[in-house]
Amino acid sequence: MKLLSPIKIGNLEIRNRVVMAPMTNNYAQDGYVTERMFHFYAERAKGGVGLVTVEDGIVDFPVGNNAKNAVAIDDDKYIPMLQKLSAAIKRHGARAAIQLSHAGRRAGRVSLHNGYLEVTRGRLPVAPSVLAHPFPGQVVPRELRVEEIEEIVEKFGQAARRAAEAGFDVISIHCAHMYLCGEFLSPWANKRTDKYGGSLENRMRFVLEIIARVQKEVGTDFPLICRMNGQEPEGGNSLLEIREIARRLQLAGIKAISVSTGFAAVLQERNFISAEAPIGTPEGCIVPLAENIKIGVSVPVITANKIRSVDFAEGVLQQGRADMIALGRPLIADPYWVQKVAAGRYQDIRPCVSCCQGCVEHVLKGVPITCILNPRAGKEGEIEVNPAPPDRQKKVLVIGGGPGGLEAAVTAASRGHNVTLWEKEKELGGTILLAEKPPRKGELRKIIDYYRHQVEQAGVKVELGLEASKEAVTAFQPDVVILATGGKPVRPAIKGLEQGNVYWAVDLLKNDCSDIGEKVAIIGGGQVGVETAEWLAEKGKEVTVIEMLPEVAGDMAHAVKVPLMLNLQDYGVRMLTNTRVKEITGAGVLVERKGVEELLPADAVVIAVGIEADNSLEAELKDQIPALYAVGDCKSPGKIMDAVHEGFQVGLQI
Template sequence: MKLLTPIQIGNLEIRNRVVMPSMTNNYTKDGYVTQQMLDYYEARARGGVGMICVEDGIVDFPIGNNAKNPVSIDNDKYIPMLTKLSTVIKKHGARAAIQISHAGRRAGRVSHENGCMEVTRGMIPVAPSIVGHPFPGHVVPQELRIEEIEGIVEKFGQATRRALEAGFEVVGLHCAHMYLCGEFLSPWANKRTDKYGGSLENRLRFVLEIIERMKKELVNVPLICRMNGQEPEGGNTLLEIREIARRLQLAGVKAISVSTGFGAVLNERDFISAEAPIGTPEGCIVHLAENIKTGITIPVMVGNMIRNPEFAENVLLENRTDMITLGRPLITDPDWVNKVSAGKVRDIRPCVSCCQGCVGYIAKDLPITCIMNPVAGKEGDLSMQPVPAEREKKVLVIGGGPGGLETAITAASRGHKVTIWEKEQQLGGTVLLAELPPRKNELKKIRDYFSHTVSQLKIEVELGKEANKELIKAFKPDAVVLAIGGQSITPLIKGIAQNNVFLANDVLRNNMTLGEKVVIIGGGQVGVELAELLGEKGVSVTVVEALPSVAGDMSSAVKVLLMFKLEDYNVRLLTNTLAKEIKANGVLIERNDAEEFIEADSIVIAVGSAAQTSLEAELKEFVQEVYAVGDCLKPGSILGAVHDGYKVGLTI
């Protein structure tokens, strides 16, 4: 495979064409690399990747921070831990790179919880112009003075020196995602009238000065640059972007990493975000890399939504790019490259671009994890590593959803004899319903992976088998795991027993026809995704939500696309609204201290689910070990179910 062949960046050979790009993980402490971060990156280096580009090293901490807990490289005190980081990466044959950055105006994010600018520790951010970042909760920045610009150029130079002293073999300059360098490059953010603004030549000046300063430190060490392949209206055109890349090569850059987007909640239609959430086409920005590649001769790398090895190989064979940046898939499965090399592609844990544990956790200032990888960020935690069972146990898992399947796989891999009972005719549980709304069919990859792994481990599966106390007792298990899912909540609303009232899960499961007008009570993820599904079919939909906003349980990267679709289908979203009474022809609601009647053919209840724990107590009478995982224990997400299942699988 071309994907696995070496390539040169400058004078440095990379063992294959897979690059782990910079991704914030929130594992640092006060700017320092931590043991958690060392373990995380070492696992990916051990997994066979060609080069790892460590997340943004901030050249001016904290005013240049891109997140609440970034890596800092603005002081020599950080060098020892950075040295440990480059060492663990190189130890396994991967090349160690670090991207250095200043977040500019994007640093000025106000916390939803306390109204403080926690990212910058209260400092007002800086930018080329007094133009705020177009995200909710961002403050207007200060415009940089000439002497301040010169000072930042020097900070990039000093950061480069520290990177080399720490043993990094490649240094990256972050000019993408509308951080400070990208802000200077783009007329969308740069409104200056001096030598740093106006013409493309002037807008390039800041970045070229930084490169010139970095090159004084970079003796025989390649410099790579990450840049946006597209910008929104008012930004650089595709021709200007191609010219920027050409000028970067002339300035001494040895490779270009192509990205896009300015964050997860840019409300601009048809603009591809850096997060490329679920439903985004595979290879969604390869054409942007091609545009850049036509004007330069140095290697180009691209990713954003490349996860399938066959697709990656074809992109390389067609010469549309030279290298593949593999981000979130390496969070999900650190051994992605090794598995491809061994011909075990079906063994790869799939990234489904759900943006829950990665982008979603970053937005909450939490350390990242992954819906499909409970060990992400816990690679050094011995309690999270599977060890052979002391003795084989007969384990019965009741329920073939994500929590039950993860439990079964983990327990079986440790040497237990595992049987799954599933009342439906196929495995999947909640995933079967979650994959039905528009753009969510990628979730089927979760089912495919689990089914394949269950087969590989020779776990016995009995479909169409509903468990009860007598059957379980006759089976004589040593351990029972309840993974039977939650029970849909029916709220106390007058008239809810009407025959025109249905539960959301039943509507999805049975593909029900509900008439021309539908009211959905509950505006969480299930409710709004069902609203889109019905709207797509031409149904007039109203969503009634008691909270101030809908889809509060969704990652903003995924939510933004959904909200566009709800707008397209004229879905009416009523927040801060209570359903008072259901009648045969509609719903009486209360909002803004006034009542309103909404006509409807059908009313759908989507207010969540409750735990089902009654069987657990009964089983403890005759089974020594009884566990509950997923929604039957505590209603939540697929992420919670998988993580619960993994921990129980380690415990049995």
């Protein structure tokens, strides 16, 4: 398998062609690497990755920060902890790389809570030109003077020296995602008229000066990678210019090109691929962009972004479309991805479904990243799944085969408990069976497939089509019961709810029922409401979404929300925010907007105002079972991540 074969970057041999992509994780503290980071990165090295790339090392902290809790490399005081980090990675046979970066104008993100520039810690961001990054909450940066540009070049050089002293085998220079280097390269962001702007030669000057300064510190043979955009929005570099940039980077001494795209936050631009392509985006969405660059260079080209299938990754290499595969989010989900591939255990790979909830969304919120399916992500040094002592192994009954119940069952069984799972439906999956129905959500099926295999591997006894009752449970005589029975739809206090033209979103999705008329009004503009709207609009319905809050889809990850909203716009779905429903009638929905009542004609009215806990069985079983737990929506309504993490914790503590 080519994926597992060695490759050289410059004179440095890498044990295989899998790269851990650099990803900000918000584990750092005041610029310092933490123990939490040691364990996080070491686990991926231990899992078999060839080249582990540590997230952005900021060369000008904090004005150049890319996140609220960034790693700093602009002072010698950071070297000792960086040295421990590189050693932790290399201890497991992987090569260690660090990416040097300055966020430029993208650092200027204002907190929605207090209006403070949290990322730069109150400082105004800098950029080639006085243009704000086109994303809500970004401030206009200050244009860099020539002498300041020269100072930043020097900062990159000194950062490279520190990286080499800290024991890193490879240095990557971040020229993608419209951070500072990428801003200088692109006419989309660089409007200067001096020697650092205008022609391609001038726009490249800043980056080429950085490469030369870095080489002066670490030598021309030191393996340098450049991470660059393979695509830019209208007004940016063309594909031919991008190929030429890569060619000139190689001539300057770059030993490998890592291709990315996007600007982390998704642009409101159709067909533009974000840096972390969301669920529904085609597999290997930027591989063609890597191919374009590969035509112009002879050094290894690394491709990334939404490569999930082992066979697809191998095919990219075999076809010569790229030389290495960078995995980001898949390695958060499963640090042992490479090890499992080598053993042929593809079904045991915990899947990444590109939901962006625990990773991308957490970075935007300034909190530590995690993963919906990997509760140990970021807690590798804290949590171990150890077998229960023989005298403490229990007879466990899990009721409910959704994500929370499945995780609880697998975790408990892997620890040696005797686990039985009851599911009232004819198949496992719970709410995921509904969540996968809307357009672009089919990847969620991978979660069900994964858990079905894990349940079988762990020896969990599964009984389908069996609805639990107090009598059945007590007759089973379990030592432990874990309730994962889900929630029930909220019944809003709306007059006319019993009309014959009223439907529940969960029922429509569950039964694939769309024969409800041509004009549909959906009450509730959260994730379920807007995804149901897209599902119905795709079937040709004329849809109106009614939401009492100022915005719709406020509970969705931004990267997933943007393409959904663009689709709804294309379908002509009407969005009514700040709108209160007063009554449902046979003719439609009576609403109040801006103090004015209006009847919205509708053949059908769909209720999608949320889920509430259903703890009826818990109340019946209380005091009847030695140990009783509840996870997921039956305990407190939440997302897949909440249910899985709760199920894992319960499975650990039994």
